[in-house]
Amino acid sequence: MNIKLVTTTYQEDIKNTNESIKEFSFDRGVEMKVVNLYPDMEYQTFDGFGGAITEAAGYTFSLMSKGNQKRILEAYFGNNGNRYNLVRTHIDSCDFSVSQYAAMNDPADTDFNSFSLDRDEKYIIPLLKEAEQTAGKALSVMLSPWSPPAFMKTNGQRTEGGSLKPEYRQFWAEYICHYIKQYRNKGFSIDMITIQNEPNATQPWDSCLYTGEQEKEFLRDYLYPVLVANGLEEVEVCVWDHNKERMFERACEIIDEETDKMVQGIAFHWYTGEHFDAIKLVHERFPDKKLIFTEGCVEYSRFSEAGQLENAQMYAYDIIGNINAGMNAFIDWNLILNKEGGPNHVGNFCDAPIMCDTENDIVQEKLSYTYIGHFSRYIEPGAKRIASTKYTDKLEVVSLKNPNGSIVIVLLNRSHEEVPVALRLGGQVTEFSVPGSSIVTGVI
Incomplete structure (x- = not known):
């Protein structure tokens, strides 16, 4: 399983958007800097x-x-x-x-x-x-x-x-x-x-x-x-x-x-x-x-x-x-x-x-x-909002599950500091950072 990350930064009035792929691996008990996703916990439908x-x-x-x-x-x-x-x-x-x-x-x-x-x-x-x-x-x-x-x-x-x-x-x-x-x-x-x-x-x-x-x-x-x-x-x-x-x-x-x-x-x-x-x-x-x-x-x-x-x-x-x-x-x-x-x-x-x-x-x-x-x-x-948890108030996080089963997570970092993330989903984890003053969309 992998996640495609789309990251937009804005420094000195210059916008930069780039994409990257991160692989998930077996969760060996990570506890720090965790953002959790729970696709089985569904809420409202998004139109x-x-x-x-x-x-x-x-x-x-x-x-x-x-x-x-x-x-x-x-x-x-x-x-x-x-x-x-x-x-x-x-x-x-x-x-x-x-x-x-x-x-x-x-x-x-x-x-x-x-x-x-x-x-x-x-x-x-x-x-x-x-x-x-x-x-x-x-x-x-x-x-x-x-x-x-x-x-x-x-x-x-x-x-x-x-x-x-x-x-x-x-x-x-x-x-x-x-x-x-x-x-x-x-x-x-x-x-x-x-x-x-x-x-x-x-x-x-x-x-x-x-x-x-x-x-x-x-x-x-x-x-x-x-x-x-x-x-x-x-x-x-x-x-x-x-x-x-x-x-x-x-x-x-x-x-x-x-x-x-x-x-x-x-x-x-x-x-x-x-x-x-x-x-x-x-x-x-x-x-x-x-x-x-x-x-x-x-x-x-x-x-x-x-x-x-x-x-x-x-x-x-x-x-x-x-x-x-x-x-x-x-x-x-x-x-x-x-x-x-x-x-x-x-x-x-x-x-x-x-x-x-x-x-x-x-x-x-x-x-x-x-x-x-x-x-x-x-x-x-038709996407459904799903449950997520986060470890810090430096990140705003929302996650949804599309009708085709793909999962979308959006992370907003309004601070000027880079924020590390260990993203956990279904017994697997992947790690990446959310740059300062940026927005990141992940698609799983």
Whole structure:
């Protein structure tokens, strides 16, 4: 038995990735510097990795040369790239749109005669089509609304929070279902939706507030019945779709004996800290629900001084902690952005794993892209998390067993010191070192 090790280091702003093979030998009683793997101890199933095709990403993509467009597509969806199988996109505009828009704005048009996906057709749908062509298969797509049309809201605008007017709850549920059906008519597999992006945040961009009770009532009395009436009951509904620190409370507020069948998952973001124990709490209370990371990025407003290594480590640390706590899928935010970190119609600029200089047709793969790939290139959809133990807090460790029986272990070393490892599995052991400030993926 052997293990293939893929190691990425980053020193003096230079990335270096190399591969090596280590053989296992009989375990003669090693006790020190041990990391254990226990494949028979299985936990949650992992559904895969993905990113968001926002209008900003699609617009940026459209400005690149055909050669660089192909490079970007292969980097994310190609068999030799990060092999994404999940996509999230927005219902109507979000902050990472070129400007605000809605598919229709007529309060009297309950038959959706004026409904149009023209904006989606310009930038989002072309990129989604090419992503699927590159992947060679249908991608699993999640739709998330940032705000209902302005006429449906208490503040009369898409921005600055506000709430859904009670008299428009049925109309808004029908609108969401119409959006799903229109995307399906274009051949896309809309498998998942969230009820509202960040329902606890009043933002200067597209946003809408829901209390736990309001989200529950909208789901129970309007959205779910309309999904059923439209033959869309198999679309998985995820609640919350906001930061981890309140995900347990929101799940408890919404899920009861009546709504249990209506909720397939809890979606969460990372912007308020790690809160891995919150994920674990939700998993313990609701073990049959999927826990899906639906958004995270490096915000320039908060992390402008951080370097590529810190940003990449933030991704890897969160992915490892989330999976170990029970996460079932990871969907990053924007696939690509321009060199300013946009476009964003309110200037909320952020980093992305791949950045594009659209003026000079230059593609920059950030270290975060490589770090995400240390997971997504090797962990297959349908993998099971397995048990592991470690001897030091200098390492973050996660391990999974793929459907074909191969075992993947990812080790993150955020310290500057080399960390030795004696990896034990089934009565055998192999030894190697994890360099300082590195990430290592092992495949057995």
